[in-house]
Amino acid sequence: MIPPETPLGEVGERPLLERLHARIPKGTGVVVGVGDDAAAVETSALVLVTTDCLVEGVHFRREWSPPRLVGRKALTVNLSDVAAMGGVPRYATVSLCLPPDLALGWVDSLYDGLLERAAEAGVSLIGGNVARSRESIVVDVTLLGQAKRLLTRSGAKPGDLVVVTGTLGAAAEGVILLDQGARLDEEGHLAATGVWTETSGPAVVACLRAQLDPRPPLALARSLAERGMARAGIDVSDGLSVDLLEVCRRSDVGARIDAATIPIDPSAAGLARARGGDSLALALHGGEDYQLLLAVEPPQLDALRELARVWSVDITAVGEFVEGEPQLVLQDGGGTRPLAPGGHDHFRTVGGGEAKGEGG
Amino acid sequence: MIPPETPLGEVGERPLLERLHARIPKGTGVVVGVGDDAAAVETSALVLVTTDCLVEGVHFRREWSPPRLVGRKALTVNLSDVAAMGGVPRYATVSLCLPPDLALGWVDSLYDGLLERAAEAGVSLIGGNVARSRESIVVDVTLLGQAKRLLTRSGAKPGDLVVVTGTLGAAAEGVILLDQGARLDEEGHLAATGVWTETSGPAVVACLRAQLDPRPPLALARSLAERGMARAGIDVSDGLSVDLLEVCRRSDVGARIDAATIPIDPSAAGLARARGGDSLALALHGGEDYQLLLAVEPPQLDALRELARVWSVDITAVGEFVEGEPQLVLQDGGGTRPLAPGGHDHFRTVGGGEAKGEGG
Numbered sequence: 001m002i003p004p005e006t007p008l009g010e011v012g013e014r015p016l017l018e019r020l021h022a023r024i025p026k027g028t029g030v031v032v033g034v035g036d037d038a039a040a041v042e043t044s045a046l047v048l049v050t051t052d053c054l055v056e057g058v059h060f061r062r063e064w065s066p067p068r069l070v071g072r073k074a075l076t077v078n079l080s081d082v083a084a085m086g087g088v089p090r091y092a093t094v095s096l097c098l099p100p101d102l103a104l105g106w107v108d109s110l111y112d113g114l115l116e117r118a119a120e121a122g123v124s125l126i127g128g129n130v131a132r133s134r135e136s137i138v139v140d141v142t143l144l145g146q147a148k149r150l151l152t153r154s155g156a157k158p159g160d161l162v163v164v165t166g167t168l169g170a171a172a173e174g175v176i177l178l179d180q181g182a183r184l185d186e187e188g189h190l191a192a193t194g195v196w197t198e199t200s201g202p203a204v205v206a207c208l209r210a211q212l213d214p215r216p217p218l219a220l221a222r223s224l225a226e227r228g229m230a231r232a233g234i235d236v237s238d239g240l241s242v243d244l245l246e247v248c249r250r251s252d253v254g255a256r257i258d259a260a261t262i263p264i265d266p267s268a269a270g271l272a273r274a275r276g277g278d279s280l281a282l283a284l285h286g287g288e289d290y291q292l293l294l295a296v297e298p299p300q301l302d303a304l305r306e307l308a309r310v311w312s313v314d315i316t317a318v319g320e321f322v323e324g325e326p327q328l329v330l331q332d333g334g335g336t337r338p339l340a341p342g343g344h345d346h347f348r349t350v351g352g353g354e355a356k357g358e359g360g
Numbered sequence: 361m362i363p364p365e366t367p368l369g370e371v372g373e374r375p376l377l378e379r380l381h382a383r384i385p386k387g388t389g390v391v392v393g394v395g396d397d398a399a400a401v402e403t404s405a406l407v408l409v410t411t412d413c414l415v416e417g418v419h420f421r422r423e424w425s426p427p428r429l430v431g432r433k434a435l436t437v438n439l440s441d442v443a444a445m446g447g448v449p450r451y452a453t454v455s456l457c458l459p460p461d462l463a464l465g466w467v468d469s470l471y472d473g474l475l476e477r478a479a480e481a482g483v484s485l486i487g488g489n490v491a492r493s494r495e496s497i498v499v500d501v502t503l504l505g506q507a508k509r510l511l512t513r514s515g516a517k518p519g520d521l522v523v524v525t526g527t528l529g530a531a532a533e534g535v536i537l538l539d540q541g542a543r544l545d546e547e548g549h550l551a552a553t554g555v556w557t558e559t560s561g562p563a564v565v566a567c568l569r570a571q572l573d574p575r576p577p578l579a580l581a582r583s584l585a586e587r588g589m590a591r592a593g594i595d596v597s598d599g600l601s602v603d604l605l606e607v608c609r610r611s612d613v614g615a616r617i618d619a620a621t622i623p624i625d626p627s628a629a630g631l632a633r634a635r636g637g638d639s640l641a642l643a644l645h646g647g648e649d650y651q652l653l654l655a656v657e658p659p660q661l662d663a664l665r666e667l668a669r670v671w672s673v674d675i676t677a678v679g680e681f682v683e684g685e686p687q688l689v690l691q692d693g694g695g696t697r698p699l700a701p702g703g704h705d706h707f708r709t710v711g712g713g714e715a716k717g718e719g720g
Contacts, residue, residue: 014602031406035610036513037444037595038410038505043403046391050398051453051489051502058492084397093411095455095500127502129411132418136494140455142411142487142502145398153396235397242374250395 004105008132011104017130020111027124029090039126041091044146050081053140062137064178066186067106069212070139071113077237078143079121080216080290084235086151086225089218090144092118093127097138109186110139121218148226155231156251156295162319163230163294163301165217165308167265168240169279172286173272174211177204184208196271203267210265216290220311224294229304232295239287241328242341247295248326257319257339259332284330285342295321364465368492371464377490380471387484389450399486401451404506410441413500422497424538426546427466429572430499431473437597438503439481440576440650444595446511446585449578450504452478453487457498469546470499481578508586515591516611516655522679523590523654523661525577525668527625528600529639532646533632534571537564544568556631563627570625576650580671584654589664592655599647601688602701607655608686617679617699619692644690645702655681 008016021034032040054060054074065073075092082089094114098107118125123143181194182204190205216235224230232251234243240262248255264283272279296304301317308315319331328339368376381394392400414420414434425433435452442449454474458467478485483503541554542564550565576595584590592611594603600622608615624643632639656664661677668675679691688699 032445032510032512037441037593038408038447038503040445040507040510041407041409042405043407045402045405047401047403047407047504048398049401049451049453049487049502049504051455051487051500053455053457053489053491053500055457055491055493057494081397085392085400087398091409093409093502095411095413095502097413097415097457097498127409127411129413131413131415133415133498134417134496136496138457138493138498138500140411140413140498140500142409142453142455143398144407144409144504147400150392150400152392233397 002104004103004108006104007101008098008104008107009100013130016107017128020107020128023111023115024125030124030126033126034128041126043090043144046147048082048085048087048145048147049142050078051140051142052077052081053138056137065212066184067109068113068186069184069188071110072117072213074139074141075114075117075121075123076214076216076290078141079218080235080237082143082145083216083218083221084151084233084292085147086149086222086233087145087147088222089121089123090146091126092123093142094125095129095140097131097133099133099135099137102137149228151225151230151233153232153234153247154250156247156253156321157231158253158321158323160231160295160297160321161301161317162244162255162257162321163296163304163315163317164236164240164263164291165220165313165315166289166291167263168236168289168291169268169282169286170207170210170265171214171288172282173268174207177207178211182208184212188213200271203270206267207271211288214288214290217292217311217313220308220313221292223311224304224307227307229300229307230294230296234293236289236291236293237287239285239342240293241284241339243293245326245328245341247293248328251295251321252326253321254324254327254329255319255321256329256331259330261316261318263314263316362464364463364468366464367461368458368464368467369460373490376467377488380467380488383471383475384485390484390486393486394488401486403450403504406507408442408445408447408505408507409502410438411500411502412437412441413498416497425572426544427469428473428546429544429548431470432477432573434499434501435474435477435481435483436574436576436650438501439578440595440597442503442505443576443578443581444511444593444652445507446509446582446593447505447507448582449481449483450506451486452483453502454485455489455500457491457493459493459495459497462497509588511585511590511593513592513594513607514610516607516613516681517591518613518681518683520591520655520657520681521661521677522604522615522617522681523656523664523675523677524596524600524623524651525580525673525675526649526651527623528596528649528651529628529642529646530567530570530625531574531648532642533628534567537567538571542568544572548573560631563630566627567631571648574648574650577652577671577673580668580673581652583671584664584667587667589660589667590654590656594653596649596651596653597647599645599702600653601644601699603653605686605688605701607653608688611655611681612686613681614684614687614689615679615681616689616691619690621676621678623674623676
């Protein structure tokens with residue numbers, strides 16, 4: 001037994017890899033699993049592939065996020081991408097860059113989260129790679145999935161409704177709470193409320209969980225794509241404004257959204273109000289919501305609402321796609337104004353941070 | 361036109377991604393390419409998947425390696441893994457972690473190398489991701505391939521020959537040369553000989569190229585696997601001793617190799633001799649050769665030699681697999697002695713470095 005506080009530099013690359021690989025169960029469809037030059041897996045003829053990584057200091061901080069939740073989120077952000085294509089996730093590879101002074105126990109807990117999330121989603125881990133980094137942890141996941149019917153970003157037509165699942169803004173509020181000292185423990189329970197009183201506990205937990213352990217509507221996404229209930233889809237990762245503009249660009253349409261209909265997360269709204277913040281800006285530009293944004297033909301809305309109810313997901317029509325240039329208009333109160341995208345840019349801002357105000 | 365010296369922090373994540381994606385041609389079998397939530401590709405029913413990354417300061421240094429060659433090598437190390445399974449490479453995703461002060465031109469050149477190597481190997485890039493890192497560059501590639509007949513690490517039997525392709529030790533000698541100031545330019549031509557005179561130029565170039573732009577025997581690997589000419593295979597990435605022991609462990613056999621037969625790279629041997637180094641240790645433990653190590657039934661050797669000639673690859677039988685525990689024995693001069701694996705461990709050593717002497 002190697003003590004969990006042992007630094008990786010003392011464990012060594014090969015023993016670490018063997019330790020991690022020994023924990024990975026051999027999944028369905030896996031012909032050759034971890035440990036050979038490459039994995040070999042059975043798939044459908046059409047395969048979905050996506051890759052996304054979490055970088056310490058940019059996407060997470062060690063003091064903000066228990067390693068188990070980092071592991072869960074590293075897989076979740078990729079699950080969200082496959083879901084947004086209408087796919088079923090199947091196989092994942094995990095590439096880790098780890099500094100030599102990192103404790104073995106941290107990596108064990110990261111793998112707890114990865115394996116647990118993989119089991120929940122029916123995903124088999126098929127490849128692992130570890131490399132030394134100088135300072136920061138990088139968790140890079142590539143996910144393979146399969147789909148019968150693809151849901152791309154490019155099918156929206158003028159007159160289609162702009163529909164979002166769930167609520168928006170909680171993940172961005174979660175970053176603010178972390179910055180104020182609020183914390184979850186390894187199990188996802190409240191460990192510290194930071195500057196907030198105990199009575200705010202439930203709202204604080206909701207926003208921290210949205211940030212640290214997001215739950216995209218995976219089953220609904222697959223289900224609505226198979227039924228052809230949406231013409232275009234994207235996951236809301238960069239922020240509603242940025243991701244909606246992306247669908248507009250790919251589909252060569254514009255969009256008009258109504259501020260009053262945007263499903264601002266009630267926990268985020270309450271906390272933002274209490275600190276004098278702008279919860280609409282959080283919902284429009286905060287990002288990391290990992291909800292779905294869909295283009296839906298108006299006659300399909302009722303059937304989609306029915307389907308969403310089966311999966312216990314709320315859906316909201318927040319506007320419509322319109323003829324014209326790929327640009328956004330926001331109806332707010334009586335008037336309308338252009339809406340500039342304002343999602344966060346990881347090259348320009350440092351480590352998450354507060355959602356930026358809208359431009360233009 | 362953005363000037364190539366512009367730091368990425370000024371370019372921004374989305375414009376950078378769009379710039380890189382615009383360069384990627386849509387390849388055969390690609391149904392949805394870069395730029396949607398996930399790529400969608402056509403494959404065979406059995407898919408190979410491997411992932412490997414290059415980390416700055418661990419696998420490469422910016423002052424040692426032109427970015428175009430980093431791009432080439434990032435794909436090559438994965439091509440080598442798919443080849444060692446007997447597969448044909450098809451699709452690759454590239455995940456980049458880049459510090460905000462890195463110049464745009466560096467990333468453009470990295471992509472020159474990635475795209476060029478992908479075209480050489482018949483691989484389509486299908487996904488790209490960029491994230492900010494604090495300091496170091498990480499180039500993480502996941503490669504999908506397909507195979508009719510798998511070549512795993514676990515099929516070696518007692519009596520099979522240990523066969524290696526090409527020569528060994530040049531890549532490790534290349535690291536020593538880089539440390540002594542020798543350099544290649546962006547095109548792979550000699551830019552500086554370091555401490556060596558001009559007459560050593562060809563040997564210096566050969567070793568630098570082996571380190572910075574390795575060329576695994578991809579076509580031979582696929583061809584011999586399809587014909588079932590080897591019972592087990594692995595690519596020599598960690599060093600002959602480490603990788604051979606790995607085949608022994610997976611196949612539950614031992615191995616005996618003969619020092620006199622090991623195909624030490626002649627350029628590496630000459631340079632090592634001149635500096636008073638041990639070229640046998642380089643060949644046994646140096647690593648990063650990206651040659652194939654195979655378990656071959658003796659009656660197959662002539663046919664394999666014939667096939668290798670077609671692909672202009674040298675092959676050498678260096679020993680045989682034997683009954684018993686997974687361990688290695690080296691015949692050297694008159695005697696035999698146990699051979700401990702001595703490939704480099706990226707968690708324990710800093711940045712490549714000289715091959716370690718063999719243990720016990």
